[in-house]
Amino acid sequence: MFYTLIHTIHIYSVFIYGGFLFVDILFLSKMKQTLSEEEHKKAREAIMMHVRKVVPYALIVAVASGLYLFSQIFGKISDNGMSTFQMILSIKAFFGLWLGFRGINQKLFGIQPWVFKAHIFPFTLVVIIILLSQFMYL
Numbered sequence: 001m002f003y004t005l006i007h008t009i010h011i012y013s014v015f016i017y018g019g020f021l022f023v024d025i026l027f028l029s030k031m032k033q034t035l036s037e038e039e040h041k042k043a044r045e046a047i048m049m050h051v052r053k054v055v056p057y058a059l060i061v062a063v064a065s066g067l068y069l070f071s072q073i074f075g076k077i078s079d080n081g082m083s084t085f086q087m088i089l090s091i092k093a094f095f096g097l098w099l100g101f102r103g104i105n106q107k108l109f110g111i112q113p114w115v116f117k118a119h120i121f122p123f124t125l126v127v128i129i130i131l132l133s134q135f136m137y138l
């Protein structure tokens with residue numbers, strides 16, 4: 001029951017975080033096509049001031065809930081080495097932690113570690129993470 005609750009929280013938080021990245025990449029980035037540079041700056045800030053109050057925290061919740069799920073579901077590594085599930089889950093968790101590390105650093109300490117300048121890279125990682133989290137059960 002507790003696992004299901006945390007799993008549900010994981011999905012919602014991932015939905016908020018990933019959802020923003022999808023909207024940003026697919027739609028908000030297109031504002032430049034019809035707005036002047038000044039208008040675009042203003043319009044983007046009008047949205048980002050609300051995004052900053054929610055999305056970074058959704059990422060923190062996604063990572064914290066993910067760590068709990070991981071601790072419950074990963075299981076023991078057998079003598080033959082890791083199962084496919086364990087390998088794919090490890091890769092997914094690594095990418096998720098990378099996003100979390102970067103997000104927490106940016107939010108709490110104002111630093112931009114590694115290559116994240118635009119949202120296209122975190123967006124790509126989220127697409128990959130979602131694919132991995134579906135295929136790890138095959």
Ligand code: HEM
Pocket residue numbers: 007010011014017018059062063065066067068069070071073089092093094095096097099100126129130133134
């Ligand atoms: C922003 C980063 C993350 C995204 C976008 C993400 C996305 C997802 C998605 C879409 C699922 C599948 C849910 C379902 O089909 O029911 C999932 C499940 C899972 N995630 Fe994450 N996740 C992230 C971070 C993490 C982290 C950092 C960890 C662990 C350290 C983690 C561990 C797990 C585990 C163990 C499951 C399997 C839960 C289950 O099936 O019972 N996730 N995640």
